[in-house]
Amino acid sequence: MMVPVAGLMVACVVTFLAGVLMLILSKGRRRRGGILALGSVGVFLAALIAADFPGADRVAQRSGFESLSDQQAATAAGITDPREWKAKRLEIEAAAAAEAAERLAAEREQAAAAEADRKKAEEALRAQQAKEAEDRRNGVHCLNPSDGSHPEFIRAVKARLRDPDTFQHLETRVIDLDEAGRNIVGMAFRMRDRRSGEMVVGSALGAFSNETCSLLTVEFRE
Numbered sequence: 603m604m605v606p607v608a609g610l611m612v613a614c615v616v617t618f619l620a621g622v623l624m625l626i627l628s629k630g631r632r633r634r635g636g637i638l639a640l641g642s643v644g645v646f647l648a649a650l651i652a653a654d655f656p657g658a659d660r661v662a663q664r665s666g667f668e669s670l671s672d673q674q675a676a677t678a679a680g681i682t683d684p685r686e687w688k689a690k691r692l693e694i695e696a697a698a699a700a701e702a703a704e705r706l707a708a709e710r711e712q713a714a715a716a717e718a719d720r721k722k723a724e725e726a727l728r729a730q731q732a733k734e735a736e737d738r739r740n741g742v743h744c745l746n747p748s749d750g751s752h753p754e755f756i757r758a759v760k761a762r763l764r765d766p767d768t769f770q771h772l773e774t775r776v777i778d779l780d781e782a783g784r785n786i787v788g789m790a791f792r793m794r795d796r797r798s799g800e801m802v803v804g805s806a807l808g809a810f811s812n813e814t815c816s817l818l819t820v821e822f823r824e
Contacts (some may be wrong), residue, residue, distance in 0.1 A: 741776045741785035744815035750774050752787055752810060754817040759789065759806045762822060768794035768801065784809040784818055 658670040666684030667673040676687035737743065745752055751774045760766040770792040777786040787808050795802045806822035 738812070739779050741779070741787070741810065741812055741815075744785070744810055744812070745774065745776075751789070752808075752815075752817070754815075755787060755789060755806070755808050755810065755820070758808070758817055758820045759791070759822055762820075763793055764796050765794045768792070770801075772803070779812060780809075783812050785812050 662668075662670045662673040665673065667676065667687070672687075672691075673684075675691075676682070676684070679687070679690065681687045681690060749771060751771050755774070756769070756771060760769050763769060772790040772792060774787060774789045777788055779785050787810060789806050789808070791804055791806070792801050793804050794800070804822070806820060808817060808821065809819045810817045
């Protein structure tokens, strides 16, 4: 490796001298001579640096270090003994490896936690969607959220009572969804009996459209 560098340095010297001669002796070639001279100086310095580094590494290796950069690292750490530095370097490398392993383990743990959270969120979403589908099937979207009644069903039943002001809703239950898309619904309520005048429990059966929520049938007689 040294022979090509040495040859390059010799070529730089020759090129530099040629450039200087052109600057001195040829007015028409002064610009070219200046370029040659300056360029050869730059290449010479680069070759000089390239030639010096391998030698510096060998000097550091003779001192017991792996390379010049290794010796410089030891010096920066305040250590001049190559054996002491080797032990310290191994300690530093082991600590760095342990830190990298801990960081990798932490990253894997975070990734696993994120994946678990993602799956949990997906499961919660599926459960919510399933509940919404079940509620839809049961006609919950058609019922009053405050008491679970079907408003149109109540109006239809009250319209058949002799004393509608005595009507008291007790409970409404959606019994089934048939193939025609109708929710069968039953309702329990209190009303005043027309004969005894006492409050009694009555019931009614009906059906409403699951799609439009409109009441379709009512089966009740006072």
